[in-house]
Amino acid sequence: MINKAYIPEAVILAKGEYPSLPLPLQLLEEARYVVCCDGAANEYISRGRTPDVIIGDGDSLSPENRVKYADLIQHIPDQETNDQTKAVHYLQKKGVRNIAIVGATGKREDHTLGNISLLIDYMRSGIEVRMFTDYGVFIPIQHTQTFASQVGQQVSIFNFNAKGLRGEGLFYPLSDFNNWWQGTLNEATANEFTIHCTGEYLIFLTY
Amino acid sequence: MINKAYIPEAVILAKGEYPSLPLPLQLLEEARYVVCCDGAANEYISRGRTPDVIIGDGDSLSPENRVKYADLIQHIPDQETNDQTKAVHYLQKKGVRNIAIVGATGKREDHTLGNISLLIDYMRSGIEVRMFTDYGVFIPIQHTQTFASQVGQQVSIFNFNAKGLRGEGLFYPLSDFNNWWQGTLNEATANEFTIHCTGEYLIFLTY
Numbered sequence: 001m002i003n004k005a006y007i008p009e010a011v012i013l014a015k016g017e018y019p020s021l022p023l024p025l026q027l028l029e030e031a032r033y034v035v036c037c038d039g040a041a042n043e044y045i046s047r048g049r050t051p052d053v054i055i056g057d058g059d060s061l062s063p064e065n066r067v068k069y070a071d072l073i074q075h076i077p078d079q080e081t082n083d084q085t086k087a088v089h090y091l092q093k094k095g096v097r098n099i100a101i102v103g104a105t106g107k108r109e110d111h112t113l114g115n116i117s118l119l120i121d122y123m124r125s126g127i128e129v130r131m132f133t134d135y136g137v138f139i140p141i142q143h144t145q146t147f148a149s150q151v152g153q154q155v156s157i158f159n160f161n162a163k164g165l166r167g168e169g170l171f172y173p174l175s176d177f178n179n180w181w182q183g184t185l186n187e188a189t190a191n192e193f194t195i196h197c198t199g200e201y202l203i204f205l206t207y
Numbered sequence: 208m209i210n211k212a213y214i215p216e217a218v219i220l221a222k223g224e225y226p227s228l229p230l231p232l233q234l235l236e237e238a239r240y241v242v243c244c245d246g247a248a249n250e251y252i253s254r255g256r257t258p259d260v261i262i263g264d265g266d267s268l269s270p271e272n273r274v275k276y277a278d279l280i281q282h283i284p285d286q287e288t289n290d291q292t293k294a295v296h297y298l299q300k301k302g303v304r305n306i307a308i309v310g311a312t313g314k315r316e317d318h319t320l321g322n323i324s325l326l327i328d329y330m331r332s333g334i335e336v337r338m339f340t341d342y343g344v345f346i347p348i349q350h351t352q353t354f355a356s357q358v359g360q361q362v363s364i365f366n367f368n369a370k371g372l373r374g375e376g377l378f379y380p381l382s383d384f385n386n387w388w389q390g391t392l393n394e395a396t397a398n399e400f401t402i403h404c405t406g407e408y409l410i411f412l413t414y
Contacts, residue, residue: 082392108342109312109319110363110391110411116316117387135315156317160386179367180324184317185289204317 003148006130008100012087013040014115017106023207024102024132037083040103041065055087084115088122101131120160120200136206144196149188154206157183162199169193210355213337215307219294220247221322224313230414231309231339244290247310262294291322295329308338327367327407343413351403356395361413364390369406376400
């Protein structure tokens with residue numbers, strides 16, 4: 001059962017809009033280890049915090065932070081991935097398997113789409129990952145799974161390659177959706193719901 | 208050739224974040240016909256404008272606007288679609304074939320994903336549609352197409368069911384992507400680029 005209780009080993013602060021909701025902010029605050037993606041470190045530092053690592057080339061850091069935190073900057077040259085993925089790989093190499101990502105959405109929509117869909121790839125590489133936004137949480141899932149919920153909680157399902165999709169405890173029936181919008185705006189009808197299927201999908205749960 | 212010159216017959220103001228960039232704002236300003244999705248009408252009206260139609264049940268309109276603009280409200284009961292799609296269908300019934308959508312992103316990410324992916328469905332139903340955000344424009348495309356561009360312009364391609372994807376005038380090679388992020392963050396290398404393929408995809412061009 002997937003439920004709210006979730007204590008990540010590390011939190012990645014990505015380069016979208018800085019979180020403003022208590023839940024993602026609290027995750028950042030209580031994180032045992034924080035990786036900032038490049039320029040995102042500026043605002044984190046301005047709030048009196050110090051990241052454990054800054055991933056990127058430091059180009060979007062303020063000149064002051066670039067000097068002051070030079071020893072925290074990990075420059076990972078790889079044109080094929082973005083800073084969020086570099087941060088995940090960095091943590092993965094350190095043996096971290098349980099990651100929360102915040103601040104990954106809310107600016108350029110193609111970045112938002114890219115960052116969200118990368119969760120599927122992280123799951124495939126053995127990472128347990130959740131992305132917390134100002135509106136809800138995205139979780140990549142494989143096969144049949146049960147989720148804790150509240151009655152009326154909004155649920156959206158984005159199908160990647162799942163077959164035989166069937167819901168239990170959801171207001172609208174599921175099918176093998178092939179466009180993103182088709183699984184959006186569903187609703188939990190009880191304190192848990194189950195998605196039956198074989199394959200991969202993303203779930204978005206409002207708080 | 209797809210280029211910037213685009214004068215829509217109608218503009219839909221959706222219920223995401225109100226546009227703040229000159230381009231989407233100008234589209235709204237110069238629109239011959241404006242459809243507001245429900246609560247989005249409040250801010251449009253507060254800027255001294257009057258929509259031609261308000262789609263929705265009026266629930267998110269201010270009590271004052273609900274009374275004052277009662278004759279503009281088109282309540283279309285259909286649990287299977289959202290207000291953006293109802294607005295498209297409304298225009299389609301009036302014979303409109305050329306639509307710009309603004310204000311459709313920037314709030315709940317599942318709504319953003321849903322709204323963007325619906326462009327593919329609108330294209331299938333014969334509508335020429337573009338979605339203008341504060342960062343760029345999404346255009347649903349079928350088969351091989353050439354686009355006007357500037358050198359260095361950022362281009363992201365989201366593959367729905369296209370096969371044989373091959374680019375010309377793009378920095379990174381294309382392939383038959385199966386995850387959303389794989390076609391993001393490409394770049395035009397000349398004043399036009401061509402995407403060769405059979406099938407449907409979404410393109411995102413930064414301004």
